[in-house]
Amino acid sequence: MPPPASSIAVRAEALVKTFGSTRALDGVDLEIPAGTVLGLLGPNGAGKTTTVRILTTLLRPDSGRAFVAGHDVVADPDAVRRSIGLSGQYAAVDEHLTGYENLYMVGRLYGKNRTDAAARARELLARFRLQDSADRPAKTYSGGMRRRLDLAGALVAEPAVVVLDEPTTGLDPRGRLDTWEVIGELVADGATVLLTTQYLEEADQLADKIFVIDHGKVIADGTADQLKAQVGGERLEIVVGEPGELAAVAQVLSEVGSDEPVTEDHQRRVHVKVDTGPKALVEALRRLDQQSVTVLDVALHRPTLDDVFLSLTGHSAEDEPTAEPEGKSKGRKAKSR
Amino acid sequence: MTTISASTRDSGVVTWRNLMNVRRQPDLLLGATLQPIMFVLLFAFVFGNSIGNDPDAYREFLMGGIFAQTVAFNSAYTTIGMAADLEKGVIDRFRSLPMSRAAVLVGRTTSDLVVSALGLLVMSVCGLLVGWRIRGSVVDAVIGYAMLLLFSFAMSWIGAWIGMLSGNVQVAQSAGFIWMFPVTFISSAFVSASSMPGPLKVFAEWNPVTAVADAARELFGNERPGVLAARPESWPAQHAVLFAIVSCVAILVIFTPIAVAKYRKVASK
Ligand SMILES: Nc1ncnc2c1ncn2[C@@H]1O[C@H](COP(=O)(O)OP(=O)(O)OP(=O)(O)O)[C@@H](O)[C@H]1O
Ligand SMILES: [Mg+2]
Numbered sequence: 001m002p003p004p005a006s007s008i009a010v011r012a013e014a015l016v017k018t019f020g021s022t023r024a025l026d027g028v029d030l031e032i033p034a035g036t037v038l039g040l041l042g043p044n045g046a047g048k049t050t051t052v053r054i055l056t057t058l059l060r061p062d063s064g065r066a067f068v069a070g071h072d073v074v075a076d077p078d079a080v081r082r083s084i085g086l087s088g089q090y091a092a093v094d095e096h097l098t099g100y101e102n103l104y105m106v107g108r109l110y111g112k113n114r115t116d117a118a119a120r121a122r123e124l125l126a127r128f129r130l131q132d133s134a135d136r137p138a139k140t141y142s143g144g145m146r147r148r149l150d151l152a153g154a155l156v157a158e159p160a161v162v163v164l165d166e167p168t169t170g171l172d173p174r175g176r177l178d179t180w181e182v183i184g185e186l187v188a189d190g191a192t193v194l195l196t197t198q199y200l201e202e203a204d205q206l207a208d209k210i211f212v213i214d215h216g217k218v219i220a221d222g223t224a225d226q227l228k229a230q231v232g233g234e235r236l237e238i239v240v241g242e243p244g245e246l247a248a249v250a251q252v253l254s255e256v257g258s259d260e261p262v263t264e265d266h267q268r269r270v271h272v273k274v275d276t277g278p279k280a281l282v283e284a285l286r287r288l289d290q291q292s293v294t295v296l297d298v299a300l301h302r303p304t305l306d307d308v309f310l311s312l313t314g315h316s317a318e319d320e321p322t323a324e325p326e327g328k329s330k331g332r333k334a335k336s337r
Numbered sequence: 338m339t340t341i342s343a344s345t346r347d348s349g350v351v352t353w354r355n356l357m358n359v360r361r362q363p364d365l366l367l368g369a370t371l372q373p374i375m376f377v378l379l380f381a382f383v384f385g386n387s388i389g390n391d392p393d394a395y396r397e398f399l400m401g402g403i404f405a406q407t408v409a410f411n412s413a414y415t416t417i418g419m420a421a422d423l424e425k426g427v428i429d430r431f432r433s434l435p436m437s438r439a440a441v442l443v444g445r446t447t448s449d450l451v452v453s454a455l456g457l458l459v460m461s462v463c464g465l466l467v468g469w470r471i472r473g474s475v476v477d478a479v480i481g482y483a484m485l486l487l488f489s490f491a492m493s494w495i496g497a498w499i500g501m502l503s504g505n506v507q508v509a510q511s512a513g514f515i516w517m518f519p520v521t522f523i524s525s526a527f528v529s530a531s532s533m534p535g536p537l538k539v540f541a542e543w544n545p546v547t548a549v550a551d552a553a554r555e556l557f558g559n560e561r562p563g564v565l566a567a568r569p570e571s572w573p574a575q576h577a578v579l580f581a582i583v584s585c586v587a588i589l590v591i592f593t594p595i596a597v598a599k600y601r602k603v604a605s606k
Contacts, residue, residue, distance in 0.1 A: 096361040
């Protein structure tokens with residue numbers, strides 16, 4: 001087989017990895033065009049970290065192949081390591097080194113000379129708003145600061161392919177926005193990014209293409225819009241003032257909608273799937289007005305990735321997978337905070 | 338840059354990182370310095386007076402054994418250091434970098450060697466205080482210290498391998514020490530092997546710890562006290578310095594590749 005075309009930065013073919021009786025990866029295929037962001041989305045235990053570890057040469061697949069920046073991860077791991085920057089799921093910073101020393105060390109290990117390693121470390125510390133704590137041991141950092149330091153470590157050598165395993169888990173909203181901005185800049189500079197996340201919103205915001213993974217298999221892929229289209233059109237939602245009016249609303253919505261409306265008595269809300277979006281909304285409001293129904297709130301929702309996830313897997317992305325004994329991942333996550 | 342100089346640079350960076358860790362947590366040095374002090378004092382005053390009728394000579398004889406035992410224990414610190422790095426995910430960071438495969442191990446064993454040298458210094462001062470003296474030539478003494486450091490370094494590679502096998506600090510804390518006790522005590526570091534039952538005697542005679550202890554005594558010019566004056570007949574005992582150095586080289590030849598191979602495979606889980 002010829003080496004993959006240079007416009008493909010990362011390619012995985014039928015990756016399988018088992019741990020004892022757990023089939024962590026059960027034939028994962030993926031492809032990331034150079035200069036784009038791929039979001040790997042899945043619940044706990046789906047196989048995101050395992051995929052990342054194989055692509056970054058930390059783990060060998062049982063079978064299947066993968067190429068990063070044109071290099072085979074099994075046959076030529078050194079070439080792969082020269083092309084990547086990794087920020088793992090659990091911040092791997094040296095607690096007793098300062099933030100500056102951590103980044104300086106990584107720079108030296110990428111082969112930079114002392115001056116370049118020092119300059120790059122200071123630059124990244126400023127970019128991640130860590131310059132004021134640069135000379136304090138990392139053990140005095142908050143969880144979010146460590147996460148940012150770890151992320152900075154992935155960027156030291158300005159790698160062609162950046163791999164980020166849940167880069168915003170444990171960050172506050174500001175930290176999350178900062179990280180999103182950095183990822184945007186990376187791509188603007190031509191880098192390819194593989195990003196795993198449990199946040200649908202994040203994949204939606206950042207990724208050019210999303211791969212949804214569950215139980216070690218890619219169960220869907222496409223742009224956020226394509227995935228949303230798979231679930232079907234939009235949802236029209238109407239909230240009324242009086243419980244007595246719900247029946248009338250349901251009647252109207254069943255006429256303009258493409259499906260049976262759902263009534264939520266508690267919230268005095270009725271919603272229905274619609275194919276025609278705004279047109280259905282205008283029509284529904286006109287009819288309700290004729291019947292003098294007091295409409296308190298009205299909304300037209302495009303399906304969220306959460307809806308996508310629910311319809312693909314039967315469980316919401318934030319739910320624990322039912323079959324998974326998850327003491328391990330939970331415990332480790334708590335520790336990394 | 339050539340591979341060799343790149344490996345040296347990477348190893349140097351990792352050594353620097355480890356020594357910074359020691360500097361920021363000086364309590365790491367407690368084990369490496371307090372333990373030898375304790376051993377010197379305990380052996381000097383608890384055992385020193387109980388054997389034979391010449392406690393001063395026995396005390397001096399014991400020092401070689403304590404030197405050998407203390408540097409052997411360096412292996413346990415390497416075990417714990419390796420396991421701690423694995424547990425904290427630092428090794429994952431290293432393994433994803435385009436650095437020399439052996440650098441993390443060379444860096445770890447080198448920084449532990451520095452700590453071990455500090456322990457030797459503390460122990461020597463302590464020994465001088467209880468009456469031990471270097472009675473041989475300066476050259477022999479230098480060779481003596483070099484041999485002790487070589488043994489420390491060799492043991493450290495075994496320790497690194499065990500650290501990777503244990504995978505986490507808790508296991509490493511037992512695994513690192515547990516095998517040290519038979520290895521250091523079934524030797525003639527402190528007593529004569531000739532009084533031991535058959536298999537133990539053979540083990541003690543061929544145990545590198547015995548050779549290192551005897552070689553240290555020989556190179557520091559420390560006489561054997563009256564009751565232990567007769568050197569055992571075994572070949573290692575007759576050629577202690579040679580056998581000590583050959584053992585260190587053999588340990589390195591066997592365990593360096595094993596440890597490096599293990600390092601390539603370990604995952605931090
Ligand atoms: N070293 C290991 N030993 C045993 N089982 C493992 C190991 N690593 C992963 N697994 C198992 O493989 C499956 C996939 O794990 P993985 O870490 O890839 O999930 P993930 O999608 O990253 O989950 P999370 O969102 O919790 O990080 C899980 O069932 C996990 O328990
Ligand atoms: Mg994970």
